[in-house]
Amino acid sequence: MKKLLFLAFAFSSLQTFAQDFMPPLISWEGKSAALMANGENPWITPGERDNLMTSPSYEETVLWLRKLADSSPLIHMRSLGKSEQGRDIWLIIASEGAEFEAEKIKNADKPVLFFHGGIHAGEIDGKDAGMMLLRDIVHGSKKDLLSQSTLLFIPILNVDGHERRSEYGRVNQRGPREMGWRTNAQNLNLNRDYTKLETAGVRAVVEVINAYDPDLYVDVHVTDGADYQYDITYGYVKTGGYSPAISAFLSEKFQPEVDQALNDWGHIPGPLLFAANGQDFSEGNVAFSFSPRFSHTYGDARHLPSILIENHSLKPFRQRVLGTYVFLEQAIKSIGRHYSAVKAAVEADQNQAKDELVVKFGFRENPADTMEFLGIASEKLKSELTGREYIQWKGKPITQQVPSLLMDRPVQQVSTPEAYFVPAEWTEVIQKLRQHGLNMETLESSLEIELEFDFLTEYKLSNSPLEGKIRFQSFVTKPITRKITLSPGSVKIPVDQNLGELASILLEPESVDSFFQWGYFMSVLSQTEYMETYIMEPMMKELLNKDAVLKAEFERAKEANPDWANSPRSIYRWFYERTPYFDQNWKVIPVGKLR
Structure with a gap:
């Protein structure tokens, strides 16, 4: 009993918040702030009501979406089955013609865009952005987006991890105030499950892909790691993958338009960022060859245009959600505008020769090139506690030239x-x-x-x-x-x-x-x-x-x-x-x- 009392006292004395130790924040007021509903809008989302400082619970989210679906023939809610703890995994379908049958959506001559939030439940930006976008389609001025694409939206994929929420969800992330847990109730990471299909959440994703045959798949995450100026970073398999025609389409047509939209709305888009030395970018940025256990690489392996969004964890939740909204809206427009090019790229990749398969990629011997990197100044300090050096970010924007280290060299293949x-x-x-x-x-x-x-x-x-x-x-x-x-x-x-x-x-x-x-x-x-x-x-x-x-x-x-x-x-x-x-x-x- 004394031991339990001591532990309780020790825990209460350690109730400090990571927010108190975050690096200095660069102020931001982008044009996309105008996308938020004001308090007089009857369809304001629960997150917007709190200026996107918080994100609603599973129950609040489902109630709001059900109310939205009941208010409009354009929206349909469908359960994809139960999670490990028995919660429904909801799919929201938004269709111009109120057509919700999978076979008819799949066979219609119209783009289908599939996105989800909360595969890592603490990284929940996609849920709140999707709710805002659906609201503006149904009860705002953006109904015409449904003439360009049918939307499939899973607001919360890891529903059980979402409800393991607290102020101690993620130590290096600026909001929302309560965050869910990375893994599911069985402590399995959904974004390592795309080949083995052991989690209800990823089985639901693959069911949607098989049933609706989307033309674009977007998985919304939030980063770990270093500080930099970019707020919306995202990527896809550019080289060293299984769908070169799709990669070319995303690089040449899709990405320039999305980047332009993000810039126009006051955001700074960037590529997926992984510091070569694990701390800062002085030694370069690594473009890893992810294996197909991950969402976007799995999509590449099955010739589905797939995007991994990694919003910057050190940017405020509000900024990240608004950037995700801009990304999704432009993605709908770009896929609609280039629909024939998307279909042609998919068909080209499906018809590749299949007599050999690269099963392992390695780094190129030399960096591919250098990139202009919008970084944040830092210094290395020696810890008084451990004796090791650690990074301290200074909050001052800098521009660097850093090497791009590509992991796209085939090193093993099979017949x-x-x-x-x-x-x-x-x-x-x-x-x-x-x-x-x-x-x-x-x-x-x-x-x-x-x-x-x-x-x-x-x-x-x-x-x-x-x-x-x-x-x-x-x-x-x-x-x-x-x-x-x-x-x-x-x-x-x-x-x-x-x-x-x-x-x-x-x-x-x-x-x-x-x-x-x-x-x-x-x-x-x-x-x-x-x-x-x-x-x-x-x-x-x-x-x-x-x-x-x-x-x-x-x-x-x-x-x-x-x-x-x-x-x-x-x-x-x-x-x-x-x-x-x-x-x-x-x-x-x-x-x-x-x-």
Whole structure:
């Protein structure tokens, strides 16, 4: 009891707020402030009512959106299912013709824009910006936006993390006053889940993508990290990805128009920013090659124009929300204006040759170029507590020339087959392939077929879990060819399909986000039948007497490794592996490849 009282006292004495220690704030009054509703507007959002110092709770958000939907035939609310704690994950559909059926929206000759907020629930800017934009479409002067695009909006994706809200949600972020938690109720990070599909939130996102086939996907985040002048930073897979035509469209047509709109409304747009040295940008900005477990890279892998917004955490919530509003409005206009170019880019990327797949990218040997960087002055101080240097930001705008370090050099690629086969017993993997929307053929009867498999010759598992999974730290495989009989319910996944690259990303072991690397085939590492020495002794003698080739191989093995030759256990094992009694499925990754 005394210990509990001490802890309670200690906690109360430490109730200080990160806001008190934030770097100096550069004052901002952009033109976009005019987008906020005044107190007399009956459709003012809960956040605007508090000058965007706060963001509404899940219940307040849903009540406001339901009221909006009830007030207009242009808006429809649909639950995409329940979260891990039982909350509905809501999709808001805004359609000019009051057309809300997925199949009709998908097949209409009209752009579809899909965006969501709160995949990391403390980073909730997209929710409040989306509510304001919908209000201005339904009850303001922007109804014409729906003539340019049908809108799909998930206001809160990580609904359970959203309700784990407090003033201590994110230590390095300027508002809102209460912020949600990064991970879901099972402590899983939704923006690491796009390949394994273990969270209700990301399964909902993929369901929307499959059902509505959007023309642009936007995932709204808030940064961690350093200080700089930019308030709205965003990016997409520019190089080193799977959709070069889409990347060119976004770079040449989409980004210039969005940047111009943000500038016109008083914001400073910038690229995704990651300091090379982890502190300031003196050593350059890193353009990482994200793997498809992340939203925008997953979109690139399935040839969906995808944008990752990272609003600057050190800018006030109000400024960030208004910038997000400007971004989304211009995105609607730009996708509508360039709709035919978007469709052409998607089609070009879908029709690429699929005979090889790059599964790993590395940094270029030299920086790609330099960029004019709108930074903030800083200095390095030595900590009196730790003795280490740390950065202190000074609040003074500076302009620097910094290197751009690109991670787009292919360093590993695999040759893809004509098709993959997954045996019926691997039901979880087959279910996930279906959830991704891959075209596959389910076998209705047994099939005897010769396929190539990957055999693990060596491997090392990670020492700690990632997203609740034990992954492989390293491994080596070799191809083997076997004739097997596949049971009814097994699936064939052809590579020649629109999502062919995604199929290979999920099923090729070397792919960093393959089902194998995420640990879905761990049971093949276990050996379940063993030898007995009293059987092996006479069997070994018989084998050596009958097989001269085997005897010569045995003698060479002993000569090459004296330590091995002095290990009875190793010798027994060597012979056992060469008998038909040895487990032929041990360490064989159960994804067959038809070459």
